[in-house]
Amino acid sequence: MSVIIILLGASLLVAIFFLAAFIWSVRNGQFEDDFSPAHRILFEIKPTETGCKSGNACSNTNCKSRICNQH
Amino acid sequence: MPTLPLITISAPFDTHHCLPVALPVVLPKSFIMATISAAPDTKLQCAHCGEDCPDKKISLGDKNFCCEGCKLVYEILNENDLCDYYTLNANPGQAQRIPVRKDKFAFLDDKKIQQQLIQFQDDTQTHLTFYIPHIHCSSCLWLLENLHRLDGGVQRVTVNFAKKEALIIFRQQETSLRHIAETLTSIGYEPYISLQDLRQQKPRIQKGLIYRLGVAGFCFANIMLLSFPEYFSHYGYADEKMNHIFRWLNLTLSLPVFFYSAQVFYRSAWGGLKSGFLNIDLPIVLAIIVTFIRSLTDVLTDTGGGYFDSMTGIVFFMLVGRILQDKTYQGLSFDRDYTAYFPIAITVLKDGQQVPTALPDIKTNDTLLIHNQELIPADGILVKGNAIIDYSFVTGEAVPVQKNAGEIVYAGGKQLEGNIEILTIKEVAQSYLTSLWNREELKTPKEKQPSFIHLLSRYFTWVVLSIAVITATYWWAHDPSRIWPAVTAVLIVACPCALLLAASFTNGHILRILSRHHLYLRNADAIERLADVDHIVFDKTGTLTGKATASISYQGMPLTKEKLWAIGSLAAQSTHPLSKMIASFCGKDESLPIRNFRSIAANGISGWVQYNFIQLGNAAFTGTSSKVHTDGSTVYVTIDGQQTGCFIVRHHYREGIAALLGHLRKKYALSLLSGDNDAEAAYLQEIMGPSASLHFAQQPVDKLGYVLSLQKQGRRVLMIGDGLNDAGALKQSDVGISLTENSNNFTPASDGILEADQMIQLPRFIRICRNNKRIIILTFIISLLYNIIGLFFAVQGILSPLTAAILMPASSISIVLLTYGLSEWMDRA
Numbered sequence: 001m002s003v004i005i006i007l008l009g010a011s012l013l014v015a016i017f018f019l020a021a022f023i024w025s026v027r028n029g030q031f032e033d034d035f036s037p038a039h040r041i042l043f044e045i046k047p048t049e050t051g052c053k054s055g056n057a058c059s060n061t062n063c064k065s066r067i068c069n070q071h
Numbered sequence: 072m073p074t075l076p077l078i079t080i081s082a083p084f085d086t087h088h089c090l091p092v093a094l095p096v097v098l099p100k101s102f103i104m105a106t107i108s109a110a111p112d113t114k115l116q117c118a119h120c121g122e123d124c125p126d127k128k129i130s131l132g133d134k135n136f137c138c139e140g141c142k143l144v145y146e147i148l149n150e151n152d153l154c155d156y157y158t159l160n161a162n163p164g165q166a167q168r169i170p171v172r173k174d175k176f177a178f179l180d181d182k183k184i185q186q187q188l189i190q191f192q193d194d195t196q197t198h199l200t201f202y203i204p205h206i207h208c209s210s211c212l213w214l215l216e217n218l219h220r221l222d223g224g225v226q227r228v229t230v231n232f233a234k235k236e237a238l239i240i241f242r243q244q245e246t247s248l249r250h251i252a253e254t255l256t257s258i259g260y261e262p263y264i265s266l267q268d269l270r271q272q273k274p275r276i277q278k279g280l281i282y283r284l285g286v287a288g289f290c291f292a293n294i295m296l297l298s299f300p301e302y303f304s305h306y307g308y309a310d311e312k313m314n315h316i317f318r319w320l321n322l323t324l325s326l327p328v329f330f331y332s333a334q335v336f337y338r339s340a341w342g343g344l345k346s347g348f349l350n351i352d353l354p355i356v357l358a359i360i361v362t363f364i365r366s367l368t369d370v371l372t373d374t375g376g377g378y379f380d381s382m383t384g385i386v387f388f389m390l391v392g393r394i395l396q397d398k399t400y401q402g403l404s405f406d407r408d409y410t411a412y413f414p415i416a417i418t419v420l421k422d423g424q425q426v427p428t429a430l431p432d433i434k435t436n437d438t439l440l441i442h443n444q445e446l447i448p449a450d451g452i453l454v455k456g457n458a459i460i461d462y463s464f465v466t467g468e469a470v471p472v473q474k475n476a477g478e479i480v481y482a483g484g485k486q487l488e489g490n491i492e493i494l495t496i497k498e499v500a501q502s503y504l505t506s507l508w509n510r511e512e513l514k515t516p517k518e519k520q521p522s523f524i525h526l527l528s529r530y531f532t533w534v535v536l537s538i539a540v541i542t543a544t545y546w547w548a549h550d551p552s553r554i555w556p557a558v559t560a561v562l563i564v565a566c567p568c569a570l571l572l573a574a575s576f577t578n579g580h581i582l583r584i585l586s587r588h589h590l591y592l593r594n595a596d597a598i599e600r601l602a603d604v605d606h607i608v609f610d611k612t613g614t615l616t617g618k619a620t621a622s623i624s625y626q627g628m629p630l631t632k633e634k635l636w637a638i639g640s641l642a643a644q645s646t647h648p649l650s651k652m653i654a655s656f657c658g659k660d661e662s663l664p665i666r667n668f669r670s671i672a673a674n675g676i677s678g679w680v681q682y683n684f685i686q687l688g689n690a691a692f693t694g695t696s697s698k699v700h701t702d703g704s705t706v707y708v709t710i711d712g713q714q715t716g717c718f719i720v721r722h723h724y725r726e727g728i729a730a731l732l733g734h735l736r737k738k739y740a741l742s743l744l745s746g747d748n749d750a751e752a753a754y755l756q757e758i759m760g761p762s763a764s765l766h767f768a769q770q771p772v773d774k775l776g777y778v779l780s781l782q783k784q785g786r787r788v789l790m791i792g793d794g795l796n797d798a799g800a801l802k803q804s805d806v807g808i809s810l811t812e813n814s815n816n817f818t819p820a821s822d823g824i825l826e827a828d829q830m831i832q833l834p835r836f837i838r839i840c841r842n843n844k845r846i847i848i849l850t851f852i853i854s855l856l857y858n859i860i861g862l863f864f865a866v867q868g869i870l871s872p873l874t875a876a877i878l879m880p881a882s883s884i885s886i887v888l889l890t891y892g893l894s895e896w897m898d899r900a
Binding site: 004005008011012015016018019022023026027031032033034035036039040042043044 | 155209212213216229230231232233234278281282285286289292293296297313316320
């Protein structure tokens with residue numbers, strides 16, 4: 001039956017680990033704002049330069065260069 | 072001069088109601104009858120804020136704007152390549168029609184004020200949080216977090232959407248607090264900085280309760296798991312040695328629940344005991360302690376496994392209920408007093424210098440410079456400038472008053488035209504408006520009617536105690552060894568936790584249902600008080616009437632377009648709100664010359680427009696002999712001394728108000744408290760019913776006094792208002808609900824915040840609150856069935872842990888489901 005005792009200890013340890021994770025996440029403020037993180041991850045970071053950087057393969061939609069192939 | 076055909080206006084008018092629409096005369100086309108609020112024929116939406124554009128005058132490319140402000144924001148974003156703002160959401164902006172004064176944030180250069188706002192600062196970085204009321208969608212989030220593209224000194228912005236706050240980290244060498252505030256304002260996100268922010272921290276969510284819940288959940292689940300061998304030990308699956316280990320493990324796991332998680336209930340019970348009030352937590356604490364001691368002795372004497380699972384389970388469920396019930400609306404504040412409305416600082420003139428000074432530092436005999444559109448923070452004497460002060464904020468009176476040098480102006484008024492200087496005669500805290508908050512009535516907390524749940528739990532406790540005594544006597548006579556197990560089992564089973572669960576879960580659901588309909592109540596107590604209301608008091612301006620909309624109509628001799636323009640051009644010279652409305656009603660011709668313009672306060676205006684002498688004003692001023700009785704404000708017109716007609720301006724009552732009041736007056740006593748004059752009294756009396764009492768020209772103190780006098784008569788008062796002038800009455804009444812046009816607006820301290828267009832649903836809200844009590848009682852009765860089954864075993868002293876372990880979660884879960892189902896069903900019905 002000693003095997004059960006080992007398992008018991010292991011299962012309790014796992015449970016305690018999850019409890020600790022829960023407390024950490026509350027303390028970390030993860031439940032305070034459920035809107036921003038969910039939307040923030042969807043925002044694209046677009047190149048902000050308006051100049052042409054990559055010559056022929058320019059994919060900058062804001063590119064204002066006159067010699068760019070895009071135009 | 073061409074003569075105009077005269078339309079006689081005698082027959083269709085009775086004494087009170089002047090409805091020009093009912094005129095039995097076919098009117099010529101030039102006889103315009105329209106409302107200002109009516110939408111233009113072709114709908115043009117502003118690309119920034121989505122509101123209707125009056126014309127195509129303000130545009131950029133194919134984009135139209137409603138005002139220069141909106142266009143400016145668009146240009147700034149466009150230049151900085153931030154137009155994704157408009158692609159994430161349609162029309163995410165806010166109308167920018169009222170420009171923000173240029174030096175509004177000059178006070179942020181003041182070191183002392185800065186220190187109060189800044190959270191953290193080292194050699195390079197500064198951290199601070201701004202409250203930005205306009206935050207409402209993902210576009211806002213995106214734009215604010217890209218603020219560094221507009222201001223290079225900003226390192227990072229993190230938006231907390233729920234709180235509508237932005238944490239800004241910036242390098243103070245490269246930018247300044249003031250510059251950031253001005254940048255935010257320039258893109259339509261004006262931070263709101265108030266005196267209240269300086270004084271107190273915002274309430275945070277109670278994390279403690281959530282930790283307690285986590286611990287209770289962990290222990291409860293594991294105890295349940297470890298108890299399984301015990302449950303089946305009677306059926307021959309027992310292993311003595313293992314059972315022993317499981318029991319001790321259970322005991323260990325129950326300790327954090329007993330000593331940590333359940334503390335909430337001990338505290339509340341002890342608090343009740345100290346103030347001599349037996350609340351529902353007391354019998355619950357008793358049951359928890361009895362269960363723990365009984366289980367402890369069971370394990371120590373090796374006679375059984377105890378009821379640790381039931382005890383931890385009930386604590387867990389009760390904590391869940393409490394958290395649901397205490398749900399807070401982080402974006403809303405129910406505790407605003409005057410300080411939230413006042414600016415944080417004001418310009419003080421000292422030896423010819425303009426010094427921004429924080430409000431609490433203003434002394435008597437300081438000279439304050441009040442800018443256009445700024446609030447007057449303290450009572451004072453007008454020294455310089457032309458004061459036209461809008462007191463609607465304080466009194467509800469819609470028409471601004473003109474003050475001359477030497478007259479006293481009161482705190483809370485808003486200066487409408489140009490800058491003025493005032494000499495303070497009272498400090499901010501002692502001023503007329505602010506002193507309202509220092510009244511004794513408002514300082515002492517309301518004497519709360521204890522909830523019926525506590526009363527019910529008291530009866531319940533007595534019944535349980537008598538059952539316990541009877542059981543004890545019975546076993547004392549028959550088998551004294553079973554007294555202990557039987558009595559403790561009775562106390563365990565009969566804990567009124569079912570009642571508490573029913574109450575907290577139902578309250579939580581009802582709060583959620585109400586918030587779905589845009590009524591946000593401060594707490595669960597307010598539900599019960601709202602259900603018991605029997606007298607409803609309304610404010611007029613801003614509550615029964617909408618804030619901005621008013622309808623205007625003209626009656627009298629028909630006017631040519633040129634004549635209308637002439638009147639409009641004259642009216643445009645004046646800042647009086649009636650003149651402004653007439654001006655936008657008539658339209659104007661910029662090229663018309665206006666000579667000899669005269670404005671006589673409280674009477675009217677006159678002037679030569681081209682070749683006509685036009686007078687606009689009251690009957691005496693214009694020399695009108697035939698007065699027209701209307702339910703609104705009337706402005707008479709004479710052209711070249713000839714009586715032409717009049718404009719009638721009516722405040723628009725909110726849609727459905729008449730029906731709402733007609734419905735309410737059957738069940739409740741109604742009152743009206745208006746700061747305005749009694750011009751519309753007859754109409755109001757008609758829609759509110761003959762028994763309603765109407766009071767006009769009410770000062771904030773009068774409103775408070777009226778509510779107090781009703782309460783002295785034993786009335787339970789619901790007050791519905793919107794402005795600072797209602798704040799005292801809102802706070803004093805049993806339930807105060809403040810209306811808001813949108814939830815970004817500021818509302819005075821109250822028990823609930825209601826979105827204005829939902830007010831017509833008021834009877835429904837009250838009905839929902841009444842049903843709240845019924846649902847609680849019904850679920851409680853059902854849970855009593857479980858208790859009776861449990862008691863059946865308990866009095867015999869044969870309550871096995873298994874029976875307890877089945878009964879407890881079964882009753883808890885069925886209560887949760889029932890309250891949820893019933894409240895949803897009731898909302899639909």
